[in-house]
Amino acid sequence: MFALKNYNLYINDRILFENLNLNINPGEIHVLMGKNGVGKSSIAKSIMGDANYTVKGSIIYNNEDITNLSIDERSRKGIYLLNQSPMAIEGVTNASMLRTALGEREKNVDIFKLNKELLEVCEKLELDKSFIHKDINVGASGGERKKIELMHLWILKPTFIILDEIDSGLDVDALKIVGKSLKEYYELYHPSILIITHSNTLINNFDLYHVHLLDNKKIIKSGGKELAHDILTKGFKDLDNSSTFVIRKNNNYE
Amino acid sequence: MNKILVSDIINLDNNNYILDIKTSKLIINNKGNNKVFIINNNIIEDLIINMDDYSTLNIYIYNICINNNLLVNINQNNNSDINYNMAFINNSNNKLIINNDLNGNNNKSNINIRNISNKDEMVIKINVNIAQNTFNNIALEDLKGICNGGIVHIEPNIDTLSNEVMANHLTTIGAINKDELNYLLSKGISINKAKKILLKGFIFSNMDDYIKDNYGGEIDE
Numbered sequence: 001m002f003a004l005k006n007y008n009l010y011i012n013d014r015i016l017f018e019n020l021n022l023n024i025n026p027g028e029i030h031v032l033m034g035k036n037g038v039g040k041s042s043i044a045k046s047i048m049g050d051a052n053y054t055v056k057g058s059i060i061y062n063n064e065d066i067t068n069l070s071i072d073e074r075s076r077k078g079i080y081l082l083n084q085s086p087m088a089i090e091g092v093t094n095a096s097m098l099r100t101a102l103g104e105r106e107k108n109v110d111i112f113k114l115n116k117e118l119l120e121v122c123e124k125l126e127l128d129k130s131f132i133h134k135d136i137n138v139g140a141s142g143g144e145r146k147k148i149e150l151m152h153l154w155i156l157k158p159t160f161i162i163l164d165e166i167d168s169g170l171d172v173d174a175l176k177i178v179g180k181s182l183k184e185y186y187e188l189y190h191p192s193i194l195i196i197t198h199s200n201t202l203i204n205n206f207d208l209y210h211v212h213l214l215d216n217k218k219i220i221k222s223g224g225k226e227l228a229h230d231i232l233t234k235g236f237k238d239l240d241n242s243s244t245f246v247i248r249k250n251n252n253y254e
Numbered sequence: 255m256n257k258i259l260v261s262d263i264i265n266l267d268n269n270n271y272i273l274d275i276k277t278s279k280l281i282i283n284n285k286g287n288n289k290v291f292i293i294n295n296n297i298i299e300d301l302i303i304n305m306d307d308y309s310t311l312n313i314y315i316y317n318i319c320i321n322n323n324l325l326v327n328i329n330q331n332n333n334s335d336i337n338y339n340m341a342f343i344n345n346s347n348n349k350l351i352i353n354n355d356l357n358g359n360n361n362k363s364n365i366n367i368r369n370i371s372n373k374d375e376m377v378i379k380i381n382v383n384i385a386q387n388t389f390n391n392i393a394l395e396d397l398k399g400i401c402n403g404g405i406v407h408i409e410p411n412i413d414t415l416s417n418e419v420m421a422n423h424l425t426t427i428g429a430i431n432k433d434e435l436n437y438l439l440s441k442g443i444s445i446n447k448a449k450k451i452l453l454k455g456f457i458f459s460n461m462d463d464y465i466k467d468n469y470g471g472e473i474d475e
Binding site for chain 2: 048049070072076080081087089092096098
């Protein structure tokens with residue numbers, strides 16, 4: 001299980017979130033929505049361990065307090081962040097990076113198995129196979145970069161995935177492929193997923209999910225699909241921004 | 255490719271060469287289309303490259319531990335094309351000076367330098383001079399240094415006396431990029447390995463596959 005407990009998030013002494021609580025059970029999909037600048041991406045980065053943020057309270061994963069773990073330790077615990085603008089690294093190929101990353105997790109990396117798996121993933125993602133041995137994200141379009149990050153995901157097999165607005169800047173076809181691939185991964189490995197988004201194109205790939213609306217440094221509303229629908233049809237302004245928390249019982253919201 | 259033992263002067267003519275240089279001064283006369291490798295050489299101090307008209311040279315100079323000063327003079331007259339690529343690591347005070355004269359027309363000069371300074375100071379001065387009344391020359395400088403315990407000093411100079419030239423220079427000096435480091439950490443790679451990967455990627459970013467494939471292991475050690 002993943003949880004934020006009494007979570008306070010700061011950047012340069014400015015508080016972004018106050019006393020926030022969030023529980024994500026194994027295999028659950030949760031969606032964070034909120035206005036631009038409310039701090040959604042900051043939550044994602046802080047969960048991954050970005051040193052620019054200070055966390056007070058606890059980040060719990062699989063019954064372990066990971067608040068003070070380094071980025072790489074969190075990753076090896078199974079946490080994976082896929083963000084909206086993956087960076088390019090000159091001189092480091094996807095294959096060599098993945099080989100090293102797997103080597104940090106397993107004693108012996110089977111290179112032939114890895115190569116076979118990479119080819120299969122590229123086919124699945126409709127990604128040119130040449131990217132396997134190309135420098136990470138160098139010369140790749142926005143859509144290709146997100147597919148490359150998904151390729152990394154399929155190889156590293158995380159158990160808790162954070163998707164930070166990965167649907168932004170993708171064309172219709174790329175969105176379909178990315179959504180299909182994520183759904184396939186979810187059905188195969190049942191990871192917990194935290195999605196940050198402004199649209200329903202990605203979340204529509206999943207049957208059941210929980211939605212949390214962020215504002216004023218906290219979660220102001222939680223609900224199911226209907227809350228996402230309300231937000232996307234009415235906008236943030238016209239929602240009833242009562243500060244009452246909605247209580248979840250057996251995946252239903254009151 | 256076989257190593258060729260050279261002293262004083264070598265005339266290149268449409269081939270690939272790995273030069274094993276035993277003298278402190280070498281003159282390369284470039285004719286036709288050539289690729290040259292100079293690897294881990296700390297003997298040469300004075301290199302002169304004379305580009306024949308209509309000739310092309312791709313030169314790769316790689317040194318995992320440079321401990322000498324190097325002065326390079328590149329002479330181009332008409333319709334020649336040089337890609338000068340150099341990657342090196344220094345652990346002591348050293349100087350690299352490159353003077354590249356474009357005396358005629360339709361030449362291309364592309365100078366790519368990568369340096370990691372582990373200790374003391376590396377001084378890199380690149381001077382590209384484009385002569386008066388010349389046209390259609392291209393001069394590019396891409397000079398990057400990483401301070402990894404040492405200091406990098408880069409002076410990128412392009413002096414042109416002609417209006418009809420395309421010139422561009424890019425210089426960066428810094429530490430290991432924090433965002434790149436965090437990216438690798440987020441894939442579960444430990445900090446020391448991630449740093450090593452980034453330094454290796456940086457130093458080989460302007461090198462030919464031949465050097466990456468045959469000398470990549472040196473950096474790992």
